[in-house]
Amino acid sequence: MTVTQSTAAPAVGTWSRVWRYLLAALIGAVTWAGVVATSDLGETGGGVVIEGVRSVILLTLDPLLGIVALALLPLRHRRPLLVAVVVTALTGVSSAAVGAALFAIVSMSTHRRWRPVVVCGAVWVAVSVLSDALLQYDAAAMDPAPESAWILVGLAVAVYAACVSTGFYIGARRDLLSSLRERAENAEREQSLRVSSARESERTRIAREMHDALAHRISLVSLHAGALAYRTDLDREQTAEAATIIQTNAQLALTELRQILGVLRTTAESPGVEPPQPTLASLPALLVDSEEAGVEVTLESTTLRDDADPDGGLALPGLSESLSRTAFRIIQEGLTNARKHAAGAPVTLSVEREDDRLLLMIRNPCDPASRYAAEASDARGGGDGLMGLRERAELAGGILTHEVDRGGRFVLRASLPWR
Numbered sequence: 183m184t185v186t187q188s189t190a191a192p193a194v195g196t197w198s199r200v201w202r203y204l205l206a207a208l209i210g211a212v213t214w215a216g217v218v219a220t221s222d223l224g225e226t227g228g229g230v231v232i233e234g235v236r237s238v239i240l241l242t243l244d245p246l247l248g249i250v251a252l253a254l255l256p257l258r259h260r261r262p263l264l265v266a267v268v269v270t271a272l273t274g275v276s277s278a279a280v281g282a283a284l285f286a287i288v289s290m291s292t293h294r295r296w297r298p299v300v301v302c303g304a305v306w307v308a309v310s311v312l313s314d315a316l317l318q319y320d321a322a323a324m325d326p327a328p329e330s331a332w333i334l335v336g337l338a339v340a341v342y343a344a345c346v347s348t349g350f351y352i353g354a355r356r357d358l359l360s361s362l363r364e365r366a367e368n369a370e371r372e373q374s375l376r377v378s379s380a381r382e383s384e385r386t387r388i389a390r391e392m393h394d395a396l397a398h399r400i401s402l403v404s405l406h407a408g409a410l411a412y413r414t415d416l417d418r419e420q421t422a423e424a425a426t427i428i429q430t431n432a433q434l435a436l437t438e439l440r441q442i443l444g445v446l447r448t449t450a451e452s453p454g455v456e457p458p459q460p461t462l463a464s465l466p467a468l469l470v471d472s473e474e475a476g477v478e479v480t481l482e483s484t485t486l487r488d489d490a491d492p493d494g495g496l497a498l499p500g501l502s503e504s505l506s507r508t509a510f511r512i513i514q515e516g517l518t519n520a521r522k523h524a525a526g527a528p529v530t531l532s533v534e535r536e537d538d539r540l541l542l543m544i545r546n547p548c549d550p551a552s553r554y555a556a557e558a559s560d561a562r563g564g565g566d567g568l569m570g571l572r573e574r575a576e577l578a579g580g581i582l583t584h585e586v587d588r589g590g591r592f593v594l595r596a597s598l599p600w601r
Contacts, residue, residue: 202285203252209281210248217244217277248278255282262290263298267305274309284345291349292356303342310338390511390570391459392439399435401518402475403428405525427474461506462496462533465513469531472517476525479517482532496533501540502601508578509533509542509598512571516544516594519568524548524592535600542596548586571596 218241251269258265266286272279287306290298311334406424410416416424460468472479486496498506513531520529524546532543568584571594575582580598587593 203255206255206281206285207248207252209284210251210278211281213280214244214248214276214278244276245278247272247276248282251276251279251282255285258286258289262286262293263302266290266298266302270302270305271309273306274312277313284341287342287345288349288352291346292353294350294353299346303339303346306342307335307338310334386573390574393570396435396438397515397518399431399438401522402431402471403435405475405521406431431471459507460510460514461503462498462501462510463506464510465496465533468510468514468517472521472529475521477517477521478528480528480530482530483534486533486535500600505540505578505598505601508574508580509540509596511574512542512582512594512596513544515568515571519594520544520546520592538600540598540600542594542598544594545591547590548592 251272254265254269266283266289269279269283269286273283283306287302290302406428410421410424410428469479469481483496486498513533517529517531520527527547529544529546532541532545534541572582575596575598578598580596582594582596584592584594
């Protein structure tokens, strides 16, 4: 029987191996000394030749075979049945091999397979009877002494049963420890996967926030910087106004970048407070920024317009902050795309509530031959910004679509649950 990796004994240290071999050698030495002490080697009633042979076996061959049995023990993990049978067979002529045989039987039994146990048990009983017959042999009568045979068989079975029970217990304990170790490793792997998933989700969220926040500011800076580079008819006042807008938006971009990086640097030891994120309450300020960048935005919201708000805000009772933030980011990215790909074109923004849904729609003219229109009409989606918006909408339980309609206008639609 060859041992597979799942049934192999666990790796042990040097001292753990040495004390086992020392104990096996000690048991064998005590057994051999007891046999020698009880043997009447000095009497010659059985004949000089017979006594001489017995003396040679007990004093020379017996300890040598015991050493051979000890030398076979390191192989018991790879060939447990073969080593156990061979070492057990050696006990028939060598009492010094008993210690090694006991360890081999226990090691074989740890695999908890009954067929090897029965085979080795039969060999154990047979060699025990043979050994007793050789020791109790009466040379004068030329007949073995049978009076203690049954007692010897019972004792041999009891010793063997004790060894097998010990081996079964050790095997069951190894399986239990292996199962507990495997559960612990699986739990650690699952925990590592959960941590990695959470970290990846957080990285994606921060990247999305960074893109949505910075793209708006950087596009304003790029637009006005381009105007300064190509417009030669600007007077000093107009140039200073454009430079002021560039400076203001660059500073705001740096501020938002520091806030995002501050979240990244926050740890359990040095917790930080995440800055408040913009919601639809900040929509008027966003529209002002777009108008300052030269984009005319018309807000269409007949059901949500708050007439009591002097800034032209929206009435959004019952809308959660997370949904309001998602809607703001969608509008912000839509206006940024319109400014980048259709500069100077008027934009129409619609924010409506229909039953339990918040509906957003952004429309602006665009050139059907432009890359922007080609990306928008592609069923697979457009650039990173549109992909990020689609992910935002889906995470919120909504839907986002974009297309170029028959009139050559780019239309961005979002439907979010009102909650």
